[in-house]
Amino acid sequence: MARLLTVVCLFVLSCCVSGRSIYKNSGQKFDEKNKDHWNIQAQWFLSTKVAMPLNTKRAKNVIMFLGDGMSITTLAATRVYLGQRYGHLGEELKLSFEAFPYTGLAKTYCVDHNVADSACSGTAYLAGVKANSGTVGLSAAVKRGDCKTQQEGIHSVTGLMDWAQKAGKGTGIVTTTRVTHASPAAAYAHSADRKWEADSDLPKKGTHCDDIAMQLVRGRVGSHIDVVLGGGRRNFFPKTQRDMEGYRGYRSDGYDLIREWLMKKEILGSSPKFVYNRQTFMNLDTERYNSVLGLFSPDHMPYHLEAGLDDPTLSEMTQKAIQILSKKKNGYFLFVEGGRIDTAHHETKARKALDETAEFAKAVEAALRLVNIEETLVVVTSDHSHTMTYSGYSKRGTDILGLTNKMNASDHLPYTTLNYANGPGHKYDVNNTRYNLIMDDFSNSNYTYPSLVPMGRETHGGEDVAVFARGPWAHLFTGNYEQNYLPHAIAYAACIGSGLTACQAKL
Structure with a gap:
């Protein structure tokens, strides 16, 4: 478990390492609703860019x-x-x-x-x-x-x-x-x-x-x-x-x-x-x-x-x-x-x-x-x-692999945050309307996400x-x-x- 937490901290570098340290040094609280949060974050990132030396050594x-x-x-x-x-x-x-x-x-x-x-x-x-x-x-x-x-x-x-x-x-x-x-x-x-x-x-x-x-x-x-x-x-x-x-x-x-x-x-x-x-x-x-x-x-x-x-x-x-x-x-x-x-x-x-x-x-x-x-x-x-897209105006914290929390489709049916332009996830309901996703199990790793154009295999994007x-x-x-x-x-x-x-x- 300790190893997993270490890996995650490395992934969230701007939060776990750099972000927390600059807040500690400045005396500010890590709070996205505070304008100082964004100013401190941007200034820290700017300072790292300005201080970055060019490495022109031969790459062994x-x-x-x-x-x-x-x-x-x-x-x-x-x-x-x-x-x-x-x-x-x-x-x-x-x-x-x-x-x-x-x-x-x-x-x-x-x-x-x-x-x-x-x-x-x-x-x-x-x-x-x-x-x-x-x-x-x-x-x-x-x-x-x-x-x-x-x-x-x-x-x-x-x-x-x-x-x-x-x-x-x-x-x-x-x-x-x-x-x-x-x-x-x-x-x-x-x-x-x-x-x-x-x-x-x-x-x-x-x-x-x-x-x-x-x-x-x-x-x-x-x-x-x-x-x-x-x-x-x-x-x-x-x-x-x-x-x-x-x-x-x-x-x-x-x-x-x-x-x-x-x-x-x-x-x-x-x-x-x-x-x-x-x-x-x-x-x-x-x-x-x-x-x-x-x-x-x-x-x-x-x-x-x-x-x-x-x-x-x-x-x-x-x-x-x-x-x-x-x-x-x-x-x-x-x-x-x-x-x-x-x-x-x-x-x-x-x-x-x-x-x-x-x-x-x-x-x-x-x-x-x-x-x-x-x-x-x-x-x-x-x-x-x-061709996967990421859309929907969901609130922060909404499950990225689940439904959006804005039920604002014109057909009044829910939709997922992640969708594909084409692929095997295309479904029609019995009434030839858009398939209702409400009962689908998004926790299943083999769940095929919705796609607009029916194809046996999704294509690349350009x-x-x-x-x-x-x-x-x-x-x-x-x-x-x-x-x-x-x-x-x-x-x-x-x-x-x-x-x-x-x-x-x-x-």
């Missing part, structure tokens, strides 16, 4: 946190969700990374679509090039599904993972989705279709393409990643074989890619270890093993609200990855994805989406406790938005996403910019890649 380490589908609306609702769990009103609080000193906005569209998916956006924020929807690690010269052009290789693009490896840095991927899913795949793979995660997903006729799991084990970039943690174990086992937990594999080519990964790492001179459960993972000797593949589920990892004792949390995976990579004398690049924010939104399960965002914020805080922020650049962002930065050259991430700017700015700070870097600028 870089951690990029990606909340998949983490819209600004999701952030605002998660503050309230988290705060209300611990007796606060909620709106006044901050998630861990919202206290970062520098913030910007990234434009997320694909070359061929105005609303991004996780593949084209992943190629942008990891490889620095905008791409077509559904394609990973390829320029927009390649259309989705064009296996022949993928295999030609002339349109392949690499980014932060490759640049870091060439600079002698350690590299790692942590995700709550399959490690072959679109976001992590963009770090190491080149695929004309994000769905080609295993060979069983490939077209049956025509040119043969390497699937994404194969590229993780055999690819030039993928095979040199030091730490890979997440789900998706089935994509590495043949259909004729069951894994260590009894789940059947998905590959048709008969390859056991986990065994191959272990053998290849040993040939490369590493000390590799494969783990599949939390107990083995948490007891892992990080001094003995410098290359770790952790696949904790045959598919995506379970939602935090449904996870068992044998499922490591995003925070635990992040901490272990940092402990392993911190042994690299030249530093490291680590990509951490809270991927199940997105899947919960697609199902319009708002409670799960907010809880996954809270877990994501905990992972950022866990990382900050382990790194030297003077030499570590931490960037937190999202790949795209979702608005900009927030970027938060702290550490060396974090001030480069302010303003409004294309999403593909992010890896170029990171490379500048870390002196990696072939573009302009801070090291060149200082010569």
Whole structure:
């Protein structure tokens, strides 16, 4: 319980730490109805901004946190969700990374679509090039599904993972989705279709393409990643074989890619270890093993609200990855994805989406406790938005996941504070009128929140996403910019890649 309270206090930084201390020093009472409350708060925030020095040191380490589908609306609702769990009103609080000193906005569209998916956006924020929807690690010269052009290789693009490896840095991927899913795949793979995660997903006729799991084990970039943690174990086992937990594999080519990964790492001179459960993972000797593949589920990892004792949390995976990579004398690049924010939104399960965002914020805080922020650049962002809205004029303290307390809809029926523009939560009553929500159980984590347009799966949104930065050259991430700017700015700070870097600028 003490640990939970500590975490919450870290999340509510402006209240538990800075806010209370300035009130104590000023002799004023923490009271939102008092005008001095707002003046003191604003003056304190201003003073911290004015006193903030620019850090222009070389970033030895870089951690990029990606909340998949983490819209600004999701952030605002998660503050309230988290705060209300611990007796606060909620709106006044901050998630861990919202206290970062520098913030910007990234434009997320694909070359061929105005609303991004996780593949084209992943190629942008990891490889620095905008791409077509559904394609990973390829320029927009390649259309989705064009296996022949993928295999030609002339349109392949690499980014932060490759640049870091060439600079002698350690590299790692942590995700709550399959490690072959679109976001992590963009770090190491080149695929004309994000769905080609295993060979069983490939077209049956025509040119043969390497699937994404194969590229993780055999690819030039993928095979040199030091730490890979997440789900998706089935994509590495043949259909004729069951894994260590009894789940059947998905590959048709008969390859056991986990065994191959272990053998290849040993040939490369590493000390590799494969783990599949939390107990083995948490007891892992990080001094003995410098290359770790952790696949904790045959598919995506379970939602935090449904996870068992044998499922490591995003925070635990992040901490272990940092402990392993911190042994690299030249530093490291680590990509951490809270991927199940997105899947919960697609199902319009708002409670799960907010809880996954809270877990994501905990992972950022866990990382900050382990790194030297003077030499570590931490960037937190999202790949795209979702269609969830936050509305209704409710009074402060109203349950963010419940009904508004203003019964002012023109049909005199209640409505929820959080709604979706489209998705599976669309319902009609028997009289073809709007469904009456009054008896619905909003405490159920699988409750599908109302949506306007009926769809089997909710879509992404097209608005900009927030970027938060702290550490060396974090001030480069302010303003409004294309999403593909992010890896170029990171490379500048870390002196990696072939573009302009801070090291060149200082010569």
